[in-house]
Amino acid sequence: MAPQGSRAELEFGGPLGAAALLLLLPATMFHLLLVARSGPARLLGPPPYLPELEELWSPWALLLCLTWLGLQAALYLLPARKVAEGQELKDKSRLSYPINGRRGFHWLPPHPSSLHSQHCCHSMYGEVAGVALRKLKCLPNGSGQGLRPPWALGCFQALVLTALLVGLGVLAGLPLSALPEMLLPLAFAATLIAFIFSLLLYLKALVAPASALAPGGNSGNPIYDFFLGRELNPRICSFDFKYFCELRPGLIGWVLINLALLMQEAELRGSPSLAMWLVNGFQLLYVGDALWHEEAVLTTMDIIHDGFGFMLAFGDLAWVPFTYSLQAQFLLYHPEPLGLPLASVICLINAVGYYIFRGANSQKNAFRKNPSDPRVADLETISTATGRRLLVSGWWGMVRHPNYLGDLIMALAWSLPCGVSHLLPYFYLLYFTALLVHREARDEQQCLRKYGLAWHAYCRRVPYRIVPYIY
């Protein structure tokens, strides 16, 4: 049984803040969905009307959401091209994760723990999977080549396969352009699923060993812990719920909703607008990039530090697909003429943002994986008492979170195609700025705890957090 009432500092305003967010986040999502399709599209005004329950609840929408989750889970369970180890856990073990975004080196059987099914429950917390993985890694180089089945696929391939399936469905008469009309009941169903799922995760954590619990999310206050999530990496056998949800159903769902909006615009106006093409293209690049570099998600704060509770379950399954597609929703109901010169400038802004975002993330990932990697070996570093070093030149010498800067520049480029007549399409930029400023402060606290004096030295050397000379 897990100990209650850990002394970790409470985040998000404690239980009151968590309770407020529990209501505020879904309410904001429904507000945005309603306002995007209204004439005035006023972000700050009241919603155009309050929907009746019949408009929100549809068993078909629930079935569609569950089918979607089932399809993505089935693709996740297909054999992995490669298995990666996560960061070290409290009990010094490491979990293994199926990785398939890029071409892996050799095929490993689907899940190491399945080789040791008698230890299935142990592998939920890493030990056995880790050992099995290390054994598997001892295979001579390439000895697994012959084992890799041609149908081994994963995260990026899941996107491609989903696109193929949807394409075939559309050719066979699937009315994808009807999806925008169903956004409200679909968002309601996704919220319901996230709520029930978080409740199950909370109950599951009651029987998890202390070593499986997240540093936060175990205050003893049920609302706070339900919101933040108690267990760090909840799994059933080797199916990792957080890793699955973080990348697949929400991100792929987001680009699918965008595509449906583009198709409906084509039906309404003869062809999709340039603004709609840009928003679809930019966001597809972002999602494709996340799935291609799926291994990098293993070093994010969400996987390493945060428990899996309502915040991430709702964020991944409902918030991402239904609010991140806001610009495309807005454009369907509020067409925005866009000339080629302005479109070119916006593309340039997105390219600059992407260049910084990808450059910074890849530099840190390469360095953390292998500090003598030729791509990062020449960069200046400072040492810390933990034995890990911190980069102080290259992207990480410019500001302390260059990846956030790139992400924010891209967020601006996603809103600009919608013009400047409304604030609504800039909601993502505003929310994302608040999220990243808060996230940066949380990360600073964690780094200060981890690295102490060395972190102070890094801050003196690189004084700005996200935007050079400004913040």
Ligand SMILES: NC(=O)C1=CN([C@@H]2O[C@H](COP(=O)(O)OP(=O)(O)OC[C@H]3O[C@@H](n4cnc5c(N)ncnc54)[C@H](OP(=O)(O)O)[C@@H]3O)[C@@H](O)[C@H]2O)C=CC1
């Ligand atoms: N679209 C969206 O909604 C969201 C996108 N994101 C994006 O996700 C990505 C990941 O973000 P996030 O997980 O917050 O954090 P980061 O990828 O920025 O990772 C922070 C960690 O990096 C390590 N680090 C910090 N400074 C250095 C340095 N100088 N040298 C080497 N390592 C360093 C530290 O961990 P350690 O030392 O232990 O390795 C630190 O805890 C970002 O690109 C962000 O923009 C994030 C949230 C939401």
Ligand SMILES: CC(C)CCC[C@@H](C)[C@H]1CC=C2C3=C(CC[C@@]21C)[C@@]1(C)CC[C@H](O)C(C)(C)[C@@H]1CC3
């Ligand atoms: C609903 C709340 C306000 C907060 C929920 C936050 C979540 C929506 C985000 C927390 C961290 C995320 C990341 C991505 C998506 C949004 C969430 C889940 C990410 C998968 C987007 C693509 C990037 O390339 C990434 C680096 C892989 C991101 C990782 C963090």
